[in-house]
Structure formats: structure tokens, C-alpha cells
Amino acid sequence: MTVAPEPIASLSAATAPLIQIKRLRRRAIFSLRQRLAEREDGMKRLLRFAIAAAMVAGLHDPKQAGALDLSGAWATSTDECPNVFVRRGRAKQIEFTALSDQHGGGFIVEADRLRGKFARCKIKTKKEDGDTVNIIAGCAADIMLSNVQFSLKMLEPNRISRIFPGIADMAISYHRCPI
Numbered sequence: 001m002t003v004a005p006e007p008i009a010s011l012s013a014a015t016a017p018l019i020q021i022k023r024l025r026r027r028a029i030f031s032l033r034q035r036l037a038e039r040e041d042g043m044k045r046l047l048r049f050a051i052a053a054a055m056v057a058g059l060h061d062p063k064q065a066g067a068l069d070l071s072g073a074w075a076t077s078t079d080e081c082p083n084v085f086v087r088r089g090r091a092k093q094i095e096f097t098a099l100s101d102q103h104g105g106g107f108i109v110e111a112d113r114l115r116g117k118f119a120r121c122k123i124k125t126k127k128e129d130g131d132t133v134n135i136i137a138g139c140a141a142d143i144m145l146s147n148v149q150f151s152l153k154m155l156e157p158n159r160i161s162r163i164f165p166g167i168a169d170m171a172i173s174y175h176r177c178p179i
Helices: 009-061 080-083
Strands: 073-076 084-088 093-096 108-109 113-115 119-129 132-141 146-156 159-163 170-178
Touching: 073 080, 080 084, 113 132
Parallel strands: none
Antiparallel strands: 073 108, 073 170, 084 093, 108 113, 113 119, 119 132, 132 146, 146 159, 159 170
16 A cells, blocks of 8 residues: 655645744845945944044144143153152052152143142143243142142153242242153
8 A cells, every 4th residue: 555645735734834934034134234234334434434443533633723732740850750750560550768858859641630749639620822821720638638730840741830920020940751
């Protein structure tokens, strides 16, 4: 006794929903791949724009915009730099030596902060007027908090002078330490 094969029509009727599901899945996958490709194109355009903007910014000289660079360690004399500052710690941060105040002292400028041997200040406002920078900083010492006003005049790229407004001919010169 032989079994007759089922008619093709009955097979396709039973498998038609499966075939439709496979087609829908293929369409969904194709659509998803298209959206991902469009997103990648957008990201590539954004990346190209960012690179171009960085290149233009790199060509721009901050000195032309009037931004004075005060960052670094400043001492009253470049000869005294090794006696005033030292690099310590794993990150090699600039710190004051134990006897820095006996060698004329100095200060450290980092982003929006000023550090002295006995005080730490956060710059509240900073206004540039030509080659002079007026700074108001909130400073904390061991025993008190206070607002301090600084007026610094850039004499050379690595030399500044602290000016005391209201007191004629009084200024203290500082040199940037190559540390």
C-alpha cells in the first residue's frame, strides 16, 4: 500500500502564513538596515563637521582674541623657581616647597583657580583690558574667607606684574617658571 502525496495546493495553503511572516521579517530587517545606514551617514556628516570645526579652531590664535595665558607657576624670579616649586605625586602636580616663602614666594594659576602657599582662591570674575587682567577671586585661608582683587599686567609672555590700584608706582613682578 502506497501513500499518495499531498496535493501542492494543500501544502501552500498551510505554509502561506509562514511564508508571509518570513517576507514581513525580511522587509523589517531591510527597513532597519536602511535606517541604520541613514543614521551612520548622519553621524559621518557630524564627524566631518566636528573635524572641520576643530581644524578651524586650531588655526585661530587665542592671542589675537585678547586671551592672556596666565596658567602655570609664577615666582618673583626665574632663578628661584626650583626653590619655590616642586612636582609631587603620581600626577606630578606643581606644589610649593617647604621653604618657598623664604625665596620670594609665588602663586600657581590653574584654569579658574589661584593657589598661594597659604591660600586657595576660585576666580569669580575675570576681565581683560588690553594687556591688563582684573580678577576678583574668593579666597580661603586657614582662618578666614575673603574676596580679593588682583590686577595683573602682562609685560612679556612669561613675565607679569601685579599692580595695586590706587597706589602709584607699586608693583611686584613675577616670572613664569619652566617647571
